[in-house]
Amino acid sequence: MLARRVGSLSTSGAVAATMVGAVSATAGWPWAALLIGWFVASSVLTRIGSTLKAQRTRATLPAASARTGTQVWANGGVFAVCALAATLTERDAFRIAALGALAAAAADTWATEVGLLAGRAPRLILGGAAVEPGLSGGVTWPGSAGGVLGAVAVALAAIGLGLATSTSWLALAGAGVVGGVGDSLLGATVQAKRRCARCQRWTERATHDCGVATEHGRGWPWMTNDTVNLLATFIGAAAAILLSIP
Numbered sequence: 052m053l054a055r056r057v058g059s060l061s062t063s064g065a066v067a068a069t070m071v072g073a074v075s076a077t078a079g080w081p082w083a084a085l086l087i088g089w090f091v092a093s094s095v096l097t098r099i100g101s102t103l104k105a106q107r108t109r110a111t112l113p114a115a116s117a118r119t120g121t122q123v124w125a126n127g128g129v130f131a132v133c134a135l136a137a138t139l140t141e142r143d144a145f146r147i148a149a150l151g152a153l154a155a156a157a158a159d160t161w162a163t164e165v166g167l168l169a170g171r172a173p174r175l176i177l178g179g180a181a182v183e184p185g186l187s188g189g190v191t192w193p194g195s196a197g198g199v200l201g202a203v204a205v206a207l208a209a210i211g212l213g214l215a216t217s218t219s220w221l222a223l224a225g226a227g228v229v230g231g232v233g234d235s236l237l238g239a240t241v242q243a244k245r246r247c248a249r250c251q252r253w254t255e256r257a258t259h260d261c262g263v264a265t266e267h268g269r270g271w272p273w274m275t276n277d278t279v280n281l282l283a284t285f286i287g288a289a290a291a292i293l294l295s296i297p
Contacts, residue, residue, distance in 0.1 A: 063121075133148040
């Protein structure tokens with residue numbers, strides 16, 4: 052309700068966050084605390100320089116708005132389900148998967164926000180071609196560093212809450228980075244992109260900032276940014292399990 056009041060969540064986002072939070076709390080309050088900590092930190096990072104970031108992405112991304120229910124589930128759904136499964140089954144793989152999923156979500160979010168704030172010209176992760184700020188698949192060195200910090204932050208917080216051992220932080224952080232890279236690769240290859248017929252520029256907006264309606268140009272039409280984010284958390288979960296194997 053507080054996040055809804057300050058504009059971080061839409062109504063559907065608040066409902067979804069309540070559901071995801073309830074599942075996490077059922078798994079145990081340390082899980083809920085980790086989820087809340089990630090959400091608060093990411094929301095604060097999103098608000099820092101929000102006007103400047105919106106100006107830099109006005110031709111590429113839809114106007115910034117409160118997180119919707121779909122976005123909440125895409126980023127936190129895998130984490131919550133795996134956390135609950137870890138508690139119910141007492142299987143270590145689910146615990147590791149949950150942490151890897153959240154680390155991936157953090158890496159993706161922090162990379163985007165830090166990269167946009169730094170203002171460096173992004174390059175496509177495949178091929179290195181220059182792309183518009185905010186366009187999926189584009190990366191910058193400051194953004195990449197931010198993604199690593201996000202993954203490390205989740206790993207260290209998990210240790211502090213007793214959800215991970217001190218020797219597992221590197222595997223969890225590495226899984227988050229792998230998930231973030233997977234997000235960028237999916238964004239560069241199969242995520243739906245649109246093109247403005249007037250400006251001949253790639254965008255993710257239905258209507259370009261010049262006022263012309265855009266058309267689907269490449270990628271799979273159903274592969275939205277939210278779908279990519281969801282898949283990235285699956286990648287992070289799988290990577291965490293693999294990297295934790297002795």
